[in-house]
Amino acid sequence: MSRVEAKQFANRIADLFIHHEEVKRIWDRFDSLRVHLKAGNQEHDPNHLMLTGISGVGKTQLATHYKRRNPVYTYVDRDETKIDIAPVLYIKLPYPFTALDFYKKILSGLGTKILRSDMRVGYAKDQALYLLRKQKTELIIFDELNFLTRTKRFDDQDGMEMFKDLSNEGVSLVCMGTPKVEYLLDMEDEYFRRFKLERIKPFEECDDRFCKLLKDIETAIQPPRSLQLGELESGLPQLLHDYCQGRIGYLHAILIEAYRLLGVFKDDFRDIHHAHLTVTKLREAKESFFGQTLR
Template sequence: MSRLEVKSFANRIRRLYIEHGEVNRIWSKFDSLRLCNSFSEEEEEIPDIEDEKDPRHLILMGLSGVGKSQIGKRYAKRNPGYTLETEDEKIDIKPVIYVELPFPFTQLHFYTAILKALGTDNFRRDERINHVKNRVLGLLKKQKTEMIIFDEMNFIMRTKRFDDQEAMEMLKDLTNKCQLCIVCMGTPKIEVLRNMEDEYIRRFGKDVIQRFEECDDLFCNLLSDIEQTIQPPEEIGLGDPSTGYPQLLHFYSQGRIGYIHAILKEAYRLLGVFEDCEDLNKLVLTVDILRQAKFNLFGESDHLT
């Protein structure tokens, strides 16, 4: 393996992402939400057609490390926009945007986070909140946004100076004014936001991103896919139960793919892959290296219990 090959190997580890079954299931649900909110060009020309839309929304929950943020970010990247040229201007069409909610959560930070996701940082910090809100509503319509994925919904609940129900009403108002669908992502604690009102329960479906509960064939296949994706210089047998790797990684991660990625990246950092490694014999993943990587990240504590 040449230096160039080592760099290529390091880049594969950095970009590591596996579209396993649970990822594709959630993405399919996102597609369904958008489809239920779409109209043909002929229908959109009918007067008051917007009044007939009843967008569906989703509260998407999952434990820390199951991959919520990556699912949201990568879905937005999978659905890129395009530039629409009119006689007067060029418009960046943004069908799906990903927004990480701010902490502490405030109205101004909420709307400016949406503006940034739409591609603009051009706003005054002292601008009145109603002006910022109207600008957001106008751009969402102009840029034909169909879905907003809001991540870190827990930040709403952690902001003690902001009322949880006021935040939910802000989300509802956004969907009413712009006729788009939203996905709200967070840990299972955010379900209380949905349960505050019958209206929220009607508007928002709920789903849970599952971790790999057992060290079974599904988990072993995931590890085999990881090994196939990173293409190590020597075969590891990452998904082969006879090597002990699946059992060890499941114990360390409790089936949460985000932790698996973190441990593997730290393990290869320890091996020197990201520092132009010249001794290719060092690129061998071992149990001791995985143990040290886990310790570096999480210490001795049973961090996931």
């Protein structure tokens, strides 16, 4: 087997992402926000979201892949000036959270190099708002909202006021975090009105839905021989569900770690037939990545 084929196999594992039902549901909500924004119908439907889910449920993967589906493209205006259009931004919030770093993150997401070390908050904000309009940004996905609540020297409500202020600028916002951040919506009726709460749930049961997910994963990986990953008779669905607790992010991590232990990501890896998943290797991967138990 050629190195190219082995590399393609490794890439399929590393880039593993399945468009399961929950992904499609949330992506449809993202699309809806943008459609209402373009149509000017924000008043008839909440045009901002707070998206929460427990750790490992797949929030970040869901968001980053949505960004990939909506890449930056170049537009040439009447003056033949080239403008990079950024319809969707994915922003990981800073920690510790500060107003200046908040706007710097937006500027970086828009492709702007931060050259001034003495940049002030007002200037950074003005530049960010100007470029968001110029680059026609429709949706900003802010990840790690928990970083705001964990920053002791920054008031939670001041942070929410920054999001509210930005939500008035013709761009839809999605703020993502664990369920612990949901209390932020209760601080003001205005926050609750503006940000509709959506929750991403794990696969709570080892049922047909979870088995289908595993079958789709096997199809995406394209192993050289059948793994029976989604067949209840093999015992693998029950084992994997117990290991990952129904959290797809944890599931991906266990599978990727198992293949790493099998040598798939080494430079001298050549033969994918030698990289066959077993119960023993999955157990080693789970304990290597998470320890004896998941918390």
